[in-house]
Amino acid sequence: MAAEKEATSPPAPPANGYTRSDQESAVAADPAELKRNKRMRCLLYVVVFAVFQVVVITVFALTVMKIKTPKYRVRSASLSEFEVGSVTSPSFNLVMDVQFGVKNTNFGHFKYEDGIVEFDYRGTKIGQTDVYEARARARSTKKVDASLYLSSNELKGNSQLASDISSGIIPVTSTSRLEGKIHLMKVIKKKRSAQMNCTMEIVLATQSVQNIVCK
Structure with a gap:
């Protein structure tokens, strides 16, 4: 009987307690x-x-491959020489110290050619300065300092100048264009043109340049 019970006893479970289905x-x-x-x-x-x-x-x-046109602006301006006439004899002769900025937000540098910045009074040119070829590094702003002479010699007979001198504010605009290329990974080159279109006011009472606004 003992041998028969031993033969019919179930197999022992696995050591880990898990039985496969x-x-x-x-x-x-x-x-x-x-x-x-x-x-x-x-x-x-x-x-x-x-x-x-x-x-x-x-x-x-x-992000990296999306090329944007650099921004070209007047960052700041001041007057180092100041000579303004009267309402009866309207004129001005000024020396402006200005800093331009070429802001490049691309992941490649912007190499631009020589350019000219023109300053106008109500549509008439009163001065200009050169911006020489250079490079704006990737995701940075290239700062360019310049000094220029602004004169009312070309404004003879302009009745608006006397009115502006009387009001104490001479409005000035600056325009420019920089042609160049965005260089990505030394392989991709894309032409871009950075344009400047800024307005500012010469305040006679403080002999300063204020309210610089660039589009």
């Missing part, structure tokens, strides 16, 4: 199923990697 045992025993699961995992990894690459390329194209 029939389905798991079948999968483990089927090499084709194992290969199929392995291929599915590999395919999943490939899809995830491809999606990641698309995201990286999209971000790169929308």
